[in-house]
Amino acid sequence: MIELRDLHxxxxxxxxxxxxxxxxxKGESLVVIGGSGSGKSVLLKxxxxxxxxxxxxxxxxxxxxxxxxxxxxxxIRRKFGMLFQSSALFDSxxxxxxxxxxxxxxxxxxxxxxxxxxxxxxxxxxLMGVADEMPSELSGGMRKRVGLARAIAxxxxxxxxxxxxxxxxxxxADAINDLIIKMREELNVTSVTITHDMKSAYKIAxxxxxxxxxxxxxxxxxGEIQNSADPVVRQFVEGRAEGPIKLEGINR
Amino acid sequence: xxxxxxxxxxxxxxxxxxxxxxxMLLLGSTLKGIVRPxxxxxxxxxxxxxxxxxSLPVVLVTAVFTGMVLALQSYTxxxxxxxxxxxxxxxxxxxxxxxxxxxxxxxxxxxxGAAMAAELGTMRVTEQIDALETLAxxxxxxxxxxxxxxxxxMLPALTAVTDIxxxxxxxxxxxxxLGSSSTTYLRATWDYLELQDIYSGxxxxxxxxxxxxxxxxxxxxxxxxxxxxxxxxxxxxxxxxSMTILISDYFLSVWLFK
Numbered sequence: 001m002i003e004l005r006d007l008h009x010x011x012x013x014x015x016x017x018x019x020x021x022x023x024x025x026k027g028e029s030l031v032v033i034g035g036s037g038s039g040k041s042v043l044l045k046x047x048x049x050x051x052x053x054x055x056x057x058x059x060x061x062x063x064x065x066x067x068x069x070x071x072x073x074x075x076i077r078r079k080f081g082m083l084f085q086s087s088a089l090f091d092s093x094x095x096x097x098x099x100x101x102x103x104x105x106x107x108x109x110x111x112x113x114x115x116x117x118x119x120x121x122x123x124x125x126x127l128m129g130v131a132d133e134m135p136s137e138l139s140g141g142m143r144k145r146v147g148l149a150r151a152i153a154x155x156x157x158x159x160x161x162x163x164x165x166x167x168x169x170x171x172x173a174d175a176i177n178d179l180i181i182k183m184r185e186e187l188n189v190t191s192v193t194i195t196h197d198m199k200s201a202y203k204i205a206x207x208x209x210x211x212x213x214x215x216x217x218x219x220x221x222x223g224e225i226q227n228s229a230d231p232v233v234r235q236f237v238e239g240r241a242e243g244p245i246k247l248e249g250i251n252r
Numbered sequence: 253x254x255x256x257x258x259x260x261x262x263x264x265x266x267x268x269x270x271x272x273x274x275x276m277l278l279l280g281s282t283l284k285g286i287v288r289p290x291x292x293x294x295x296x297x298x299x300x301x302x303x304x305x306x307s308l309p310v311v312l313v314t315a316v317f318t319g320m321v322l323a324l325q326s327y328t329x330x331x332x333x334x335x336x337x338x339x340x341x342x343x344x345x346x347x348x349x350x351x352x353x354x355x356x357x358x359x360x361x362x363x364x365g366a367a368m369a370a371e372l373g374t375m376r377v378t379e380q381i382d383a384l385e386t387l388a389x390x391x392x393x394x395x396x397x398x399x400x401x402x403x404x405x406m407l408p409a410l411t412a413v414t415d416i417x418x419x420x421x422x423x424x425x426x427x428x429x430l431g432s433s434s435t436t437y438l439r440a441t442w443d444y445l446e447l448q449d450i451y452s453g454x455x456x457x458x459x460x461x462x463x464x465x466x467x468x469x470x471x472x473x474x475x476x477x478x479x480x481x482x483x484x485x486x487x488x489x490x491x492x493x494s495m496t497i498l499i500s501d502y503f504l505s506v507w508l509f510k
Contacts, residue, residue, distance in 0.1 A: 050382050074388045082386040088379035102387045150387075 001026040001190050002047060002158070007056035009042055016042050018214030019056070024192055029184055031201045032194045033225075033236065034211035035245065040194035041085070043211065044160055047192060048080050049073050060158075078106065081151030081189075082160040085167075087143040089135035095122070095146050096131040102154040121149040124186075125179055141172040148179060152187060159183060161193040165200045177203045198237055202226070210236065212245070275470045278392065282400050282466065285393035295398035303364040303399075303465075304406030308413070314359050315414040318351055319343055319421025327430055336432060340440030343422035348449045349509070352415040354501055357407060357460035361493040365468035368399055369489035372472025373482035381473070396469045403465030404458055411457035415450065452508040459504060464493040 002024040009017040016039040024030045034040045045051040046058055049065050058065040060076055068076060089098050099118035103109055109117075119131050125145040135143060144164065151159060164180060165173035177200050184191060195201055201208055201222070208225040210218045210233050218225065218233045228234060235243030326342045372395060375381050384391045419441060426432045468489035475485040 045382070048386055050385055070390070074390075077386060077388045080386060082383070084379045084383060086378055088383040090380055090383070091378075101389075105387070105389055150383075154387075 001028075001061060002192070003059040004043075004046070005057045005059075007043070007046060007058070008054045009039075009046070009051065010054060016214060017046075017053070020211070020214070020216055022209060022216055022219075024190060026190055027184075027188065029180075029191045029193070029204055029206045031205035031208045032192065032211055032216075033196060033198070033201055033208060034194070035196060035236065038211050039214055040196075040211055041162055044082075044162055044192065044194050048077060048082060048160060078102075078154060079157045080160060081154065081156035081158070083144070083147045083151050083162065083164055085162045087135075087140075087147035089143055089146055089150070091135050093135075094131070095127075095133050095135060095138070098135065098146060099131075099149045099153050101150065106154070117153065118149070121153050122146070124152070125149045126175070141168050141175070144168065144172075144176060145179070148176075148183070152183060155187070157189060159189045159191040161191065161195075163195055163197075164193060165195065165197045173197065173200060174203075176200075180204045198239070212236075274474065275466065278396065278470050278473065279466055281392045282396050285390065285397040286401065288393070292394060292398050295394065296401055299398045299402035300406055302367070303360060303402045304409060307360050307363050307406075307410060310359055310363060311356055311410050311414055312417055314355055315347075315352075315417035316421040316424075318355060318414075319347060319418030319423075320425045322346055322351070322418070323422035323425040324430075327426060327432070337436045338440055339426050339432065340422065340437040341444035343426075344419050344441040344445045345449060347418035347422075348415045348445065348453045350453070350501075350505075352411045352418060353407075353453045353457040353460060354497065356411045356414045356457065357464060357497045358494055360403075360407060360410065360461075361464045361468070361490055361497065364403075365464045365489050365493050366486050368465065368468040369472040369475075369486045370482055372396075372469060373475035373485040376473060376475045377478055377481060391473075396466075396473065399469050400462060400465045403461035405461070407461030407464075408454040408457040411454055415453065455508060456501065456504050459500065460497050463496050463500065467493045467496060 002022075004020050004022040007017050007020040020043060022030075022032075032040055032043060042051060046053055047060070049058075049068075052066065060079070063072070063076065065073065065076065089095075090101065093101070096115050096118040097104075099121055100114035103114045103117060104111075115131065122128070122131060122145075125148050127142060127145050127149065130138065130142065130146075135146065138146065161180065164176050168176065180191065180193065181204055183189060193201075193204060205222055207219060208222060209216050210225070212232055218228055218230055220228065225233060226237060228237070232244050235245050322343050323339055327336055327339050330336050330338060330342075372381075375395070381391045381395070384394060423434075423437055426437050427434045471485040471489040471492070475481045477484070
């Protein structure tokens, strides 16, 4: 369904991706793990065409993103839903207008029907009675849920999650994990999640891939990654400060 | 030595030229966005309210006091050689040709331009612009085009108001406070003012409106670096827009009044 081949990307002199190869099968839940600043977000933004690679190709459903014009890219994007790290809700609109944004723009549905769909999607992510509130009135966990409701509003085939549990308390984080699993079971979506929360990764992943130094250094099931012999992977999943991964700007 | 000099020159010029290139690209996609359907009517109306209607009070105050001080100063000066009768012409010509468009543009830049950069900048750093794209919405068309069009339409409209109010302010000082004759003032205004003075001022205003909206949108749209970045974008929007208005004013005047 999604395939990245030899992806390279640099910003000014900073080389972020150095040849990423990755495949996501239809219906699979892939989790990409990696440290802060390892280029996980950059990788995710390439999949939906928010960033263009310096070199390499991205295939979504066998169409090459780099060959698409604006209209083609728009079509492809309608297959996607994306949950942003900061939720990225439009703060000038109410909750239901946020959720119904895609419907309003890409369908001819009247407003009251859009609101109905929005309320139903909100219910699906466990939110009730907030449709008319402004995003600024909600807590972080609720905003994440609204973001998720917006991402699923157009019934996407692929969901992208950018650090879905970052900044949430452990209970709320686990509730979001459950939602991610629920989305997959009920909507039958393919999902790509990037995270550094290993608990979350083990829970939601079919496959885990680790991004380090701009390349994927290991791919495997939760169990395989947990028991990996690779010292870099071991250090990361066990969360130790000592090991082959050097912390930027910290001298030991 | 020569190579060093060229290298230095290149290093200094790289950033401004890159900025100029990017703003031209943004202008290109904005113009493309204007002609391509659908029309973002709701956003355009909203921006016209923001830029036009909400700027009205501050523009009115500026206009009336500018007209008043202009009349006061030229009256005092002209009296020295007995030309007080021409105060009306001076006020009318200065307002329509120069002060109306330029002052309105500067005031609106300070108000609406700063707001544009801050709003778009915040949307950029909180990933709302990325979110628009993932919802298959072209952010230039959705955000920049309405601001650009509203700037181009509302600035001439505000300038027309400034022209009229400025002339009335001049009338108030000259006739009511300084006791000049009402007929003389109105005649001096009417006889020397040509249609070309008014519309060339409005053409300038249209250009200034497009310029400040484009520059402010550009600064906001390409913000990076969190809250500090938004602050930088806002300052940059006001500074570069004001500079562009003042510098282009000279060249537009040369072109329009030759």
